[in-house]
Amino acid sequence: MLGRTASSLFWLSRYVERSEDMARLVDVGYRISLLPGVGNGGHREDWKSTLVSAGCEGGFFDLYDEMNEKNVVNYMLFDENNPSSVRSCLRTARDNARSVRTAITREMWESLNTTWIEFSDIKPHHMTRNKLPTLLDWIKERSMLFRGAMLGSILRNDTFHFSQLGAFVERADNTSRILDVKYHLLLPQTEMIGGGMDNYQWSTILRSVSAHRNYRWIYKDNRPKPWNVAEFLILRREMPRSLIHCYSWLTQSTSGIEQLYGERTPSIDITEQTYKTLREGDMTTIFADGLHEFLQNFIACNNELTMSLASDYNFA
Template identity: 60%
Template sequence: MLGRTAASLFWTSRYNERAENMARLLEVGYRIAMTPRLGQDTADDWRSTLTSAGCDTAFFDKYDELTKRAVVSHMLFDADNPSSVRSCIEAARNNARSVRTAITGEMWESLNTTYIEFMEVRPQHMTDDKLPGFLSWIKQRSMLFRGAMLGTLMRDEGYHFSQFGCFIERADNTARILDVKYWILLPDNEVVGGDLDRYQWSTILRSVSAHRSYRHAYRDAQVRPFNVAEFLILRKEMPRSLAYCYDWINESLSELTLRYGERPMSCDMAQGTHDLLEAGTMHQIFVSGLHEFLSDMIARNNALGAQLAADYHFA
C-alpha cells in the first residue's frame, strides 16, 4: 500500500475520532460548569476544557475573554482551530475523498452527509438548550462512520491503518480527560467522596459513555476516583480504556508484521506500552503518581503516532 494512501486512511479515522472526542470534552466541561460550587469560578472549568483539548494557546491568541460562548464557538465552529469539530469533520472528509477507492460507499456517505449537515448549522443559533443535543448528534455521526468501517471494510492493510488512527486518538483523549480534569475533580473546598465529588466523577464517566458499564463492572453504589481511574486505564472491557486501545493497536501492528514480513520499530513501541498496561496495577500507578503516569502515556502515544508515520512512509 502506498504511504499516502495509508496516511489518508489513518487520518480519516483519526479526525473522525477527534471530532467525537472534542464533543465529549465539551460535554464534560459544560456539565461540570453547570454545577454550582462555592468559591470557584466556572471560568476555571472552561480553561481546563480548552487545555484538555489542546486548544488553550490558540484560544487566547484569538479571544480576550474566557466565556462559555467563546469556548463553544472555538471548539465547535472555528475554522482557524485545526482541532475544532468543524475542522476535524472537514479534514476527515478531505482525506477520505483522496482515497475513495480504498474505502466503501457507506463510509464515504456517512462522512459526506455529516459534513453537509454540520455546515448548515449556524454558530449564533447554538443556545444552551440546543448544545447537548448537538453534541450528541456529533457523537452519533462519528460512531456511524466507525460502524460503517467495521461492517463493510475489507480486513486488509487499509483496515489496520484505519484502526491505528482511531485508537491512537482515543487513547490520547482518555488520558487527557483523566489527567487535566483531575485537579478539578478533587476540589479543596469539598470533602473527597462527597456528593459534589461523586457527581463530577460521574460526569467524567458519562463523557466517555461509561457510567452504566462502570456500575455493572464494580457493582458499587459509590463512584470512587480510584475505581474510575482503573476503569479508564486498565480494564479491557471498557472500549475507551487505555488497555483496550493498546490491545487493538498491538493486534493490528502484529497483523501488518505478518503481512509485510518485517517488524518495524513502532511494533516494539506498541508492545512495550501494551505490556506496561498489562502488568500495571492502580496501586502502583497511584503510588508513582497518576499525573506522571498519564503524562508518560500521552508522550508514548504521540511518539508511536510519529513512528508509525516514519515506518510506513506517510506522505
C-alpha cells in the same frame, strides 16, 4: 499500499474520532456548568480544564480575550482557526476520505460526506444553550455511524489496520488527557470528596467517555471513587475507551500489518512495549510512582507511536 494512502486512512479515522472526543469534552463542561452553587469562577475553571484536556488552551487565548461558555463552545465546535474543532476535524477527515475514495467503501464515504454537509449548514450564532446537548449527541452519533460503516463493510486488510490505528491512537490520547487534567482538578478538593457535587463531577467525567453505567456495573458503586475511576480508565480491558483496551487493538493492528507486509518495524515494538506496561501495571504502583507522571509518560509514548508509524510507512 502507498505511504500517502496509509497516511490518509490513519488521519481520516483519527479526525473522525477527534470530532467525537471534542463533543464529549464540551458535554462535560456543559454538564458541570449546570451545577448549582459553583459560581462564575468555578465555571471558568472547568471550561479552562476542558480546553487543557483538548490541548486547545494556547490557541484559544490567541483569539479570545475572555474565557466563557460561549467562546469555548464556539472555539471547540465551529472555529476554523482551531485545527481540532469539530468543523476542522470533519473537514480534514472528509478531505482525507476523498483522497482515498477508491480505498474505502461507499458506506464510509456517504456517512462522512453527509455528516460534513449537515454540519456545514449549522449556523454558530443560532446555537443556543438549550440546543447544545442535541448537537453534541448528534456529533457523537455520526462518529459512531462512520465507525459502524467501517467495521461492517471494509475488508480486513491494510486499509482496515491503518484505519484502526488512527482511531485507537486518538482515543487513547483523549482518555489519558481527560483523566490527567480532570483528576488533578477534582482530587485536591478534599473537603468535598464524597459530597453531592463531587459525585456529580466524577459521574460526568465517566459519562464523557461513555463509562458511567459500565463503571457502576463493574464496581457496584453509585458514588464513583477516584481510585476506581483511574483504574477503570487505565487498566480495565472491558472498558472500550480504557488505555489497555486501545492498546489491545493497536497491537492487533500493527501485528496484522506485520503479517501482511512481512516486515517488523519499530512502531510494532513501541506498541507492544506500551501494551506490556499496561498489562503488567497495577494501581498501587501507578499511584506510588505518581499518576500524573504515568499519564504524561503514556501520552509521550502514544505520540512516539504516531511519529514512528509515519516514519515506518512513509506517511506523506
